[in-house]
Amino acid sequence: MQIESQKTFSEWLSDLPKAELHLHIDGTLQAHRLLSLAKKNDIALPYSTQEQVEAAYQFENLQSFLDLYYLGASVLIDESDFYHLMMDYLLKCKEQNIVHAEIMIEPQTYAPNGVSFVTMMRGFDRAIEQAQQEWGQSVALILSFLRHLDEDQCLETLEQARAFKQSFVAIGLASAERDNPPAKFARLYRAAQSQGYRTTAHAGEEGPANFIWDSLRVLNVERIDHGVRCVDDTALLNHLIKQQVALTVCPLSNTKLCVFDDMSQHNILDLLDRGLLVTVNSDDPAYFGGYLNENFLTLHEHLSMTREQALRLVENSFKASFLNDGDKVRYLEELSQAAKAS
Numbered sequence: 001m002q003i004e005s006q007k008t009f010s011e012w013l014s015d016l017p018k019a020e021l022h023l024h025i026d027g028t029l030q031a032h033r034l035l036s037l038a039k040k041n042d043i044a045l046p047y048s049t050q051e052q053v054e055a056a057y058q059f060e061n062l063q064s065f066l067d068l069y070y071l072g073a074s075v076l077i078d079e080s081d082f083y084h085l086m087m088d089y090l091l092k093c094k095e096q097n098i099v100h101a102e103i104m105i106e107p108q109t110y111a112p113n114g115v116s117f118v119t120m121m122r123g124f125d126r127a128i129e130q131a132q133q134e135w136g137q138s139v140a141l142i143l144s145f146l147r148h149l150d151e152d153q154c155l156e157t158l159e160q161a162r163a164f165k166q167s168f169v170a171i172g173l174a175s176a177e178r179d180n181p182p183a184k185f186a187r188l189y190r191a192a193q194s195q196g197y198r199t200t201a202h203a204g205e206e207g208p209a210n211f212i213w214d215s216l217r218v219l220n221v222e223r224i225d226h227g228v229r230c231v232d233d234t235a236l237l238n239h240l241i242k243q244q245v246a247l248t249v250c251p252l253s254n255t256k257l258c259v260f261d262d263m264s265q266h267n268i269l270d271l272l273d274r275g276l277l278v279t280v281n282s283d284d285p286a287y288f289g290g291y292l293n294e295n296f297l298t299l300h301e302h303l304s305m306t307r308e309q310a311l312r313l314v315e316n317s318f319k320a321s322f323l324n325d326g327d328k329v330r331y332l333e334e335l336s337q338a339a340k341a342s
């Protein structure tokens with residue numbers, strides 16, 4: 001299919017209603033906000049200007065990024081900090097026409113700084129309610145666990161979340177993948193599923209293809225965050241195609257964290273054309289040089305992604321979301337109308 005349009009790729013893409021499924025709220029903490037919150041909360045940082053912070057956005061691997069990411073999150077202390085963090089991102093959603101966002105929040109990151117679940121959730125909920133009322137923003141929250149911690153700590157956090165269960169659609173698993181295999185969290189996933197949570201987990205970003213298998217078979221997850229290492233295992237590839245297991249792929253993240261040497265090496269379009277349910281996402285946009293639209297633009301620029309491929313990727317995001325079937329149909333219809341009008 002050839003899509004005819006007078007618009008540039010960038011204008012055309014910006015105008016489409018989109019969904020984002022892989023986004024860590026702490027990864028949206030912009031340098032100016034980091035510095036202003038550090039000042040307000042009297043937290044010492046090794047940086048005093050925006051330029052110095054941004055100069056630190058050079059990563060060799062996932063761990064080198066996580067070190068800065070957790071340092072950044074340490075400036076979040078009171079309810080208004082969480083409100084501003086969430087509102088900054090939701091305003092980006094409005095600007096980029098991201099009509100539905102599934103957002104990972106990681107309470108285990110804040111707990112060592114004395115931040116309670118209540119403080120965090122009050123700030124996040126206030127921003128989300130405002131965005132829903134002011135421009136109809138759709139948001140689903142994912143309770144994301146840190147896999148460098150032990151499973152008992154995660155089970156305790158799951159218990160703390162009971163009082164807020166209605167705020168979360170799913171659980172996820174993030175942080176250092178190497179040495180922290182999915183099987184370590186089998187009891188956590190079983191407990192969460194029995195409480196009615198849906199499920200996703202990071203796998204096959206830096207870790208091997210068998211971490212994707214184990215996430216599916218041991219943790220029973222519905223979708224995989226990243227998953228780009230699936231190409232190393234033909235049986236796995238065939239399984240992902242047959243079962244239409246969604247992968248939430250993050251192109252700029254993958255090049256910033258050296259999962260691929262450069263964007264021209266990225267395999268997302270190859271996976272798409274083989275029939276996998278792949279989607280485009282930004283992961284930690286403040287650190288990786290772009291939000292959702294910029295992730296699409298880089299694929300257009302470096303991999304010659306066509307409009308037809310981009311449209312399939314956007315459709316996949318709605319299909320792979322945790323929305324109910326009625327909402328999926330409604331958003332897919334809105335997308336189809338927008339694509340026809342463009």
Ligand code: HPA
Binds near residue numbers: 174284
């Ligand atoms: N991988 C694992 N954990 C993360 C990431 C990621 O890309 N971003 C934020 N936490």
Ligand code: ZN
Binds near residue numbers: 022023174202225
């Ligand atoms: Zn991630």
